[in-house]
Amino acid sequence: MADSAIDRLARATPSSLARRVRGLSDRAIAWVFVTPTILLLLAINIFPLIWTVRLSFTNFAANKPNAEVKWVGLRNYTRILTDPDIWQTMQATAHFLFWTLLFQVVIGFSLAWLINRKFRGNDLLTTLIVLPMMLSPAVVGNFWTFLYEPQIGLFNYAVEFFTGIPASSFSMLGSVTLAPWSIVIADTWMWTPFVMLICLAGLRSIPDYIYEAAEVDRASKWRQFWTMTVPMVLPFLMLAVLFRGIENFKMFDLVVQLTGGGPGSTTLLTSIELKREAFEKWRTGYSSAYAIILFVTVFGLASIYVKALNKVKER
Amino acid sequence: MKSHYLAATAAACLTLSMTQGAQAEDLTLCWAAWDPANALVELSKEFEAQSGHKMSFEFVPWTNFADRMLNELNSGGKLCDLMIGDSQWIGAGAESGHYIKLNDFFDANGISMSDFVPATVTGYSEWPKGTPNYWALPAFGDVVGWTYRKDWFARPELQAEFKEKYGRDLTPPATFAELKEVAEFFQGREIDGKTVYGASIYTERGSEGITMGVMDVLYSFGFKYDNPDKPYDMEGFVNSPGAVEGLEFYKALYDCCTPPGASNSYMGEGIDAYKSGQVALQMNFAFTWPGFEVDPNVGGGKTGYLVNPAGPTGERFAQLGGQGISVVSYSEKQDAALEYIKWFAQPEVQQKWWSMGGFSALRSVVEDPAFAASQPYAQTYLDSMAIVKDFWAEPAYASLLQASQKRFHDYVVAGQGTAKEALDGLVQDWTEVFQDEGKL
Incomplete structure (x- = not known):
């Protein structure tokens, strides 16, 4: 032996x-x-x-290492939770999270569904679609800044072409109402391929014989989609949402490059605000409390979500 | 005999190289990445040749300059031996021990602060302000001013139309009210088949842009940082009726007369807008002016230079820019760094600095009778430097700046709230900062 x-x-x-x-x-x-x-x-x-x-319970400032550090109890937490500016950044983050996830799931799943068929050039098309997620966020931010230029930007010209609204009459990055959507569009463009790839993996994991059995039972395509495809891809989709949700909760680079948090504070996401508090204002104690609040929020939401994900997998 | 001679020569060479090696240092100078920095690299070659020291440079783009360099200083980093830091850093530089005090060095080497333009000494070198405690040598004088398209202003058809509309000649604006009229006149106008706009002003959100722009206007409308008789007492000074009017004016100028999409513009965007023939007027620091003179589109006499216009009561001030050069206290090569400052302070070096595009702050250079005629913008620079005011230079400068960036951008660009609410909010934010600092 x-x-x-x-x-x-x-x-x-x-x-x-x-x-x-x-x-x-x-x-x-x-x-x-x-x-x-x-x-x-x-x-x-x-x-x-x-x-x-x-x-987080002190007034420590990292740029003043020799200054006396005082215990301030819950003051940092109280200040943060009662600060309307912080709530505004939370709202901006929630808006960004909700719409990016929604668009990425819908478009990503649709793309995966379309590409999961055998046709000539399938591999090439898949490669082309995933290109955006391979780029650096700084690069993406930079060129979307050009695309959104009211006078020379392709995006504005495309809008003019389809709607007749003059290209230079609106500014995606400078308008309070449009700026939050401009970051949603750029992030969706960049990260939809990621969701598509995960969905594609889910779709390809469904054995063909299940569909063959459904065909024998004369189930319509629509019924096959809702009762077989969606439930079987759902765990994959939820995993993609989890990854993208966590990533977008801490979104920083792309938005800084595009809007710097402006106009005003309309696209000031929590991570940008946290960075400014911690490393520009050097309010280390305050920003530690802010970081803990964010951590607890993400951790809590992620835990609930993972439980839901496990339940879906068990079904 | 020959071998003895060779051995002696080799020994002499070895000794000489060892001596030089012991003295020569590799100095790193940190500054922003911009045209003057390139000129300084050229200028410093003379220092290298004279001293034997080698100069290295660490230049960071303006938008990240404060972030990067203040982190470097706060962490006690040894990257920079010499720092050409922004004027507002001087408080933190002195109080947090980032810079070494230069009084004894100046005395020992015959460098007198009275030889420099007073505004630059106060702005770049002194802390506390108004006291003879020097932490930097004025290195680069700078101030916010305006450029305008002289060639467009000179067109007879535009002059006639302007006179008909406003009842006065189309001349460089002397007041902010006139400036707005001129900007409105050019906004959306077709010139040489191209749509042009009124003015490029500072609106940048991320670093210091909109604060520099707004302050440049507010000073002439009566804004004051605090009560002259009671430091840090800001109520009624920061949010005075004049200051409110000034902020409203800035928003009106942004709304009526800037190019589309100019919601995040600072120095670079202003330069681009002006050089590309997009705007008739441009707010920017004086350091940009030499670049316009040699530009194929706007150089060769097409550009005029303006001191900041006057406010409604005739008061006229301008936002100080520029920097002083300091020796970083964490450097292990302080002697060599001081040597550099001694060399840089020499009148002939300062004269050369000006001729290369560096804005010297040495009085013997700027008060030379030939200075005003040396460049088309020289007189405007001199006049502007005489009316400067600067932002807080407190150790908590970054927090104070963040607050004003937010308040001004929220109101001017995002259109949220009123000017009064923005300035009341700013008083509240700044009061909190000074309370945290233990100054209130």
């Missing part, structure tokens, strides 16, 4: 080391392997989190 890989490894282990390891229980060996990872996790994730919680 041929030696297994484990047998060969065991023979290759130096006898001195083998004697030492032989004295360890399975549990101890498991700990030996897991401990470095746990230590690393503690150092780069858990410790900063605990430290941030501690800082």
